[in-house]
Every structure is written in structure tokens, then in C-alpha cells.
Amino acid sequence: LPLCFPEKLWKMLESSKFQSIWWTEGGKCVAINKDLFEVEVLGRGVCQRVFNTQHIRSVIRQLNLYGFTKVQQNFQRSASLPEFLAEEAAASAHSQILYYYNPSFNRAHPWLLGMCKRR
Numbered sequence: 001l002p003l004c005f006p007e008k009l010w011k012m013l014e015s016s017k018f019q020s021i022w023w024t025e026g027g028k029c030v031a032i033n034k035d036l037f038e039v040e041v042l043g044r045g046v047c048q049r050v051f052n053t054q055h056i057r058s059v060i061r062q063l064n065l066y067g068f069t070k071v072q073q074n075f076q077r078s079a080s081l082p083e084f085l086a087e088e089a090a091a092s093a094h095s096q097i098l099y100y101y102n103p104s105f106n107r108a109h110p111w112l113l114g115m116c117k118r119r
Contacts, residue, residue: 005062006105006116008050012041013107024099027107029071030063032098063100066116071099 003011012018013030020036023029034056042054051059104115 005051005118006066006113010105010110010113012050023107029099029101030068030105032059032100034096034098060098065118066102067119068100068102068105071101 009021009030012021013023018040020033020040022031024031037059038056041050042056042059044050051062053059102116104112106112
């Protein structure tokens with residue numbers, strides 16, 4: 001039987017083949033480097049494709065359909081201008097990273113994966 005979307009996602013996260021997607025610290029969220037994911041995962045040929053799409057929008061739609069919610073990363077800003085500008089540059093590079101959370105998708109509790117149902 002073909003794997004459903006959460007199972008494919010889990011296998012990718014547990015694989016060392018992909019650099020564009022990983023568990024966040026604690027294994028509670030999925031982090032996706034959007035630009036790298038588009039090249040590394042969605043840019044593959046038809047025979048090697050993980051998902052039946054070439055568009056990040058479709059992957060995000062699947063995440064939403066399976067109950068994942070986007071998580072915003074909060075950054076503390078410094079009061080001094082040079083430090084603030086450096087932090088803004090880092091945050092800008094960081095904005096290409098998308099974070100998604102689902103209470104039934106947790107690295108420490110793989111048995112919950114069966115609870116990830118499509119809405």
C-alpha cells in the first residue's frame with residue numbers, strides 16, 4: 001500500500017537523505033527550509049519524486065489538511081543598533097524556514113502517527 005502524507009513526511013524526517021527538512025529540538029515540530037526543499041525534494045524527476053507535486057504550496061496544503069499548524073519563531077531583539085541590524089539579517093535568512101506543529105506528530109511518540117487523519 002502507498003504511504004499516506006504523514007507517513008512519507010515521517011520517513012523523510014527520519015532519513016539522512018534530506019537536508020531540507022528536520023525535526024526541531026525536542027522533536028515536536030517539523031522545520032522545512034523552503035528554498036532547499038523545493039530543489040532537493042520537489043525538483044526531483046518523476047521516478048524519484050516523494051510527493052506527487054512540484055509545488056511547495058501543495059505540500060503546505062497537505063500539512064494543513066492533516067492538522068498541522070504553522071508556528072512562528074520569536075526572536076528577542078537587542079537594543080543596540082549594530083546588534084539589531086545583525087539580528088534582522090539573521091532573521092531574514094531564517095524566514096525561509098517554515099515550522100509546523102501537530103500534537104499527533106511527535107518524534108518521541110511514533111505511535112501517535114496513526115492519529116494524523118486528513119480533515
